[in-house]
Each structure stands twice: as structure tokens, then as C-alpha cells.
Amino acid sequence: KAGVTQTPRYLIKTRGQQVTLSCSPISGHRSVSWYQQTPGQGLQFLFEYFSETQRNKGNFPGRFSGRQFSNSRSEMNVSTLELGDSALYLCASSKEGAGGVETQYFGPGTRLLVL
Amino acid sequence: AQSVTQLDSQVPVFEEAPVELRCNYSSSVSVYLFWYVQYPNQGLQLLLKYLSGSTLVKGINGFEAEFNKSQTSFHLRKPSVHISDTAEYFCAVSPSGGSYIPTFGRGTSLIVHP
Numbered sequence: 578k579a580g581v582t583q584t585p586r587y588l589i590k591t592r593g594q595q596v597t598l599s600c601s602p603i604s605g606h607r608s609v610s611w612y613q614q615t616p617g618q619g620l621q622f623l624f625e626y627f628s629e630t631q632r633n634k635g636n637f638p639g640r641f642s643g644r645q646f647s648n649s650r651s652e653m654n655v656s657t658l659e660l661g662d663s664a665l666y667l668c669a670s671s672k673e674g675a676g677g678v679e680t681q682y683f684g685p686g687t688r689l690l691v692l
Numbered sequence: 693a694q695s696v697t698q699l700d701s702q703v704p705v706f707e708e709a710p711v712e713l714r715c716n717y718s719s720s721v722s723v724y725l726f727w728y729v730q731y732p733n734q735g736l737q738l739l740l741k742y743l744s745g746s747t748l749v750k751g752i753n754g755f756e757a758e759f760n761k762s763q764t765s766f767h768l769r770k771p772s773v774h775i776s777d778t779a780e781y782f783c784a785v786s787p788s789g790g791s792y793i794p795t796f797g798r799g800t801s802l803i804v805h806p
Binding site: 581610619620621622625632633634635667669680681683684685686 | 733734735736737738741782784791792793794795796797798799
């Protein structure tokens with residue numbers, strides 16, 4: 578069974594641009610969560626999608642958005658990039674939901690550098 | 693609001709020695725507790741989780757953790773570490789029930805020396 582895949586793996590953007598990251602969950606998984614990992618702030622929860630609906634959201638500005646498609650693939654978008662958005666963005670999937678009961682499986686992440 | 697404190701940023705230990713990685717949390721509601729491991733240049737992997745029931749939780753790779761409600765702690769232990777256990781370990785907490793909104797600790801770097 579293929580694991581969680583994230584594309585691209587590495588990305589370089591400049592301030593003010595926007596970026597879209599993609600996550601393909603494990604086959605049969607309907608929940609996709611996104612996380613940001615930085616040296617300064619550590620690991621932070623961005624949001625969770627389940628059956629194409631955002632179910633939970635962390636404390637991030639509106640520049641961070643996402644969506645989920647009918648095949649459970651998810652995209653995350655960051656608009657008007659800032660230097661502080663440089664981070665490793667991790668995606669995780671689980672079967673029915675990330676309500677703590679279901680185990681999440683993480684992808685390798687997309688490393689974004691904003692110049 | 694929740695918070696997680698991992699008391700040690702780095703823990704050096706010799707191979708085959710026991711290790712304990714400490715985690716304390718603060719929350720106004722009941723919580724689920726988790727330990728994750730992150731190997732270099734990889735995503736996170738769940739080691740174990742406490743949802744309810746027995747306070748001693750066994751996970752993968754020989755790790756276990758004990759939930760202590762009175763001390764609001766969830767320390768991770770392994771009786772004998774291997775070189776391959778060298779990694780970053782994260783403790784996390786989430787409100788129990790429907791909403792999964794995890795809060796992570798800053799991580800503990802476990803360094804196993806031969």
C-alpha cells in the first residue's frame with residue numbers, strides 16, 4: 578500500500594507570491610490534516626479536511642487555506658508569502674477522522690523556502 | 693487552551709542504556725496524549741497514544757509511556773535504546789472527543805552513542 582505522498586518535495590518562492598502544495602493520502606483514507614514545522618514555532622496544526630469539508634482549524638491567518646477533492650487528495654494554499662512562511666509542511670491522513678482515535682500517517686513533507 | 697512542555701531539548705545516552713523523555717501538559721479539558729518520532733528528513737510517525745483506560749501504554753519499537761493525571765505528565769521510556777533510535781521525539785495533546793486539534797511540544801532530540 579502506497580504511503581502519503583506530497584508534492585513538490587522542495588520549493589523556493591519569493592515574498593508576495595502564492596504557493597500550492599499537494600497531498601495524496603493513503604488509499605481509503607478520507608481525513609487529511611496539514612501541519613507547519615519551523616525551528617522557531619515548532620510543529621503547529623493548520624487544518625483538517627474530511628469528506629471535502631474543513632472540520633478543524635488551527636490558529637493561522639486567512640492567507641493559509643486548503644481544500645479537499647472527492648478522491649480525498651488535498652491541496653494547501655498560502656497567499657502573499659512572507660519570510661516566516663519558510664517551513665516544512667507536513668500532511669497526514671487517517672481513515673475516518675483524526676479525532677485522536679484514528680492513527681495518522683504522515684508524508685515526508687514539502688520544504689518551502691521564501692526569499 | 694492547552695500547552696505541552698518537553699523538559700529536555702536534548703538527551704544523550706549510550707546504546708543499550710535505558711532512557712526517559714519527559715513530557716508535561718496543561719489543559720482545562722480532558723485530553724488524548726501522543727508521542728511521535730521524526731527521523732531526519734522524514735515526516736512524523738506515531739509511537740503510541742493514550743485515549744483512555746490503562747495508564748501504561750505500549751507502543752512500537754519497544755517504547756512505552758505512562759499517563760499520570762495528578763502530575764499531568766506523559767513520560768516516554770525505553771529500557772534499552774539502539775543507535776537507530778536517534779531521532780527527534782514530540783509529545784502532543786489534543787482535546788478528547790470530537791475535535792482533533794493537537795498541540796505539540798518543542799521536541800526532544802534523542803542522541804544514542806555507541
